[in-house]
Amino acid sequence: MATYDSIVIGLGAMGSAAAWRLARRSRRVLGLDAHHPGHAQGSSHGHTRIIRKVYFEDPAYVPLLERAYELWAELSRLAGEPLLRQTGLLMLGPPDAPVTSGALRSAREHRLPHEVLAAHEVRRRWPALAPGPDVVAVWEPQGGLLSPERCVLAQLSAAARAGAELRHGEPVRSWREEGGRVVVETPRGSYEAGCLVVTAGPWAPALLRDAGLPLTPTRQVVCWFAPVSGEHAALLTPDRCPPWVCELDGTNVYGVPDTDGRGVKAGVHEPGEACTPETVRREIAPEEVEAIRRLLRRILPGAAGALRQAGTCLYTMTPDGHFVIGQPPCHPRVVYAAGLSGHGFKFAPVIGEILADLAVERRTRHAIGFLAPERFARAHPGVQA
């Protein structure tokens, strides 16, 4: 049986990062993934991801984001290409909406550069945007965009260059602890290691069944729309129109400018219908496209033209929308990051670092108490965490 110091199951955003950070400690690392880099079955495809430090979800994420920005810069140097495109970012909504009030709270608590703008100032600075008069905006100049496919590839190649062995197209059938080691089975063989990192995205409920985590994969629809005219197209590039998140009638909607001629990307940042990666409906109904176009028209009317492309992607939700990083009970050699709840990509390298810390040293300097699985056991005494 081939023997390693650590094995990573799942080489998407989190697993490719964990393999990179583990391999940098010169440990014999094996990474296994059922699919190939850039695949569209999980959660890390679709050309763009928003990154920001102003964090309306909880200011406790900000220190993790500070480290994530450092690591994206380090990875960009290793990859020889800028992975983070700093465009700035707008969070819009009524003044008491969680998106705007939460953004302000985290910006003030952590003294992050930001501006508060009235709707007319937004329209003046970015003429494509047309927020209603009751909307306020928080502008974050450090916000920007990442390409998930390029970032995962960069993490994989950094891991491989640091000595990790990466095997794609090799699904893990099972894992178990045996005699103080972890044994992982795939159709090609058995592998043994001192520790195991599970980063299986929407497949985590199957691989972490023993952990009893309340994880729900959900189906998310994303659309790319053509501009309504050539005149509007000129206003929809990242230098004229930043990415944004906007609360409209209690629904969080997001939009990404046209970065590469594909059109403006838009979607709803709310959990869609519950599914599994095996049962998810991949076809998209015209009514689903129309619902997204209607929302987009309210904030970026010149972008809501013909549909260019639509696709599905999976969130893995926890009940409170916060990540869960920990160990399954009775498995001291196993660590996981799961339930990234539709906002995890920007954190990938720092989560990889945390997983490597926990796998190797059983502790981390990062403040992740608020992401511990024990919170579910407290909230739902029947849940084993």
Ligand SMILES: Cc1cc2nc3c(=O)[nH]c(=O)nc-3n(C[C@H](O)[C@H](O)[C@H](O)COP(=O)(O)OP(=O)(O)OC[C@H]3O[C@@H](n4cnc5c(N)ncnc54)[C@H](O)[C@@H]3O)c2cc1C
């Ligand atoms: C539409 C959409 C928009 C989003 N927008 C943003 C955003 O703007 N900003 C942001 O920060 N985040 C965003 N997110 C969230 C972010 O993309 C995810 O949190 C992140 O990609 C999750 O990464 P992961 O590594 O957990 O999962 P994945 O990248 O899906 O990786 C899991 C991997 O595990 C592998 N695997 C599973 N089971 C096995 C097995 N048995 N054996 C071997 N391999 C296995 C899979 O093949 C897969 O490659 C968005 C998500 C979606 C769907």
